[in-house]
Amino acid sequence: MNIHEYQGKILFKEAGVKVQDGIHCKTVNDALNAYDSLGSKVVAVKSQIHAGGRGKGTLYDQETNDLVMEGGVKIAFSREDVEKYAQNIIGRKLVTKQTGASGKIVNNLYIEAGCSIAHEYYLALLVDREAKSILIMASTEGGMDIEEVAEKTPEAIHKIWTHPVDGLNENDAVEMADNLNLEGISKQELVSMLNSLSKMFVEKDCSMIEINPLVRSESGEMIALDAKVSFDENASFRHPWMEEMRDHSEEEEVETRAHDHGLSYVKLDGNIGCLVNGAGLAMASMDVIKLYGGEPANFLDIGGGATRDSITTAFGIILEDDNVEGILVNIFGGIIQCDMVARSVIEASNELGLKVPLVVRFSGTNHVEGKEVLDSCDLDVHTASTLAEGAEKIVNLTRRVE
């Protein structure tokens, strides 16, 4: 689960990580009031969306799609600047490298006091799956896209590890400061910041903290100028505050609805809807559809505990997608029984008025009974015995539709 920069900075402050003063705003008026109360002549006017690349993004009008402004993060040198930028940002569509062409509507703004920057760094904490520990990585190339740094100058990225049991080793933190060529107060502040962030990472069950840029000010202070924080939702049971930080407008409504029914759904751009049990098999089904020349419309794992109700919901979600011209159901019954799925599929098809071709492949528990149920119903269902056969059939059937 992702949160906004302004929320991340509240957590940073609590954790003892230095940030500039800033105020979260929803309107142009808010922004002007924020400017007045911050008392800083120069401020940053920052779009708040759950995607990176805001600074280099482009703002468009929601209705007309006309270009409004280049750059979703602006430095304002006056009250008039703040007004202009806020007007150009709030309610607009921000398209960045990470949002895709459809962009994201900006509903939140952050006005932050300016800062005299001597140097920009990159800093991130994340779970290292191979080392089974928490990786802290930093680079002197702040402000840049870390993937680019990793590709072009991997030696510029310095790594240390901290563990939720043992905590951060002081020597490692000092070594990191040395690697970033920090001295005096800056060195002390970085070491203290790494400690604070390591503790925050564990206490809040973060899955990632990224600060890009982390800056050294002219006076040598180390300040987090950005905050990208995400949490492990599996740990939400012990963090009731997580739900309060969630911005539903930033999440795909249909994916949330699927999640609430025990389904795992991701929308894609193709025309063949998929309903599968198991994440690996669901991905493999998409892959095989593609292999036979089709394009999957979605990833959908109904999980091991699927019921008639969740399968009906799943079918509904697939059919809501106007691009869907055919559906492949691929079930390898383990705990889940194919005949139950068959009855649920028939029920959902009747209820929702299925108008596209349907191919069903059953294997495993009760697959024979499942096929019998399908064979004896009035629906026009095609069956297949292997995934390849199922994929080939649905690809051919959707071609005919065109």
Next chain:
Amino acid sequence: MSIWIHEKSKVLIQGITGKQGTFHGTKMDEYNTNVVGGVTPGKGGQFVELPSKKVPVFNTVAEGLEDTKADVSLIYVPARFAAAAIVEAADAFHEKEGGLIVCITEGIPILDMVKAVARVNQYPEVRLIGPNCPGIITPGDIGGSKAGIMPGFIHAKGRIGIVSKSGTLTYEAVAQTMSVGEGQSTCVGIGGDPVNGTGFIDCLDAFEKDDQTVAVVMIGEIGGSAEEEAAEWASKNMTKPIVGFVAGSTAPPGKRMGHAGAIISGGKGTAAEKFKAFEAAGIYVARDPSEIGNVLVKALEDSGLR
């Protein structure tokens, strides 16, 4: 003789009195698995009725091991308590001769797993499989031994080892071996979480040393670099042929595909990279899971095994 679990393995079930624990305990017993007891704190002294016998419930894993001499502990405990259950089992096995922990539970907080895996790794005689996995099965002559949720009836005793990150895709691989007349030595689901116990290399190493296994089917998923590392390791250490498939060629970057670990992040962990690593390591690649059987036949023929 198969790896890590065999017909004589004694299995304890943590969470046996829960709905999942009882349901799967019953299925395991029906498959002839030697279920010797269960653990549910506060329910020690009770019994659970399985089809072939009544098994005792203990308050702690340590008590259960003392009484039953179990060498496998299978965990069906809710996510918020599962990491503690792993640690409890690891500590208890460490006090005895060691053992195998299999954790089926999905949705365990990742930092809980970082802590639990660190504990398990302190004990060389304790192995953890999972979490978020179907478990491990060794088919026998009649039924076999299964510590997990996979449907037993699709398996048959044989000479192919299977290791997979995914549940149902493992079943698919099993069905593929069966379709070409091959059975399985042992099938291990290592799970789709970013931080887990046993990995691909552990499994490949064990299959390489196992005299019953002649070839391995390895099923990976997008995310992380475990497949690449396993391929690299295999190219230096495996003499037995491997057939490989990776799910997620069509997955968009930055989107989690069901499993917590199945995500292409920062352009890393793509299926294309993993397939490339497989090919570079001399692994027989199946681009379509329905092809695993045919590719396996080719691998066996090339090695003079068919």
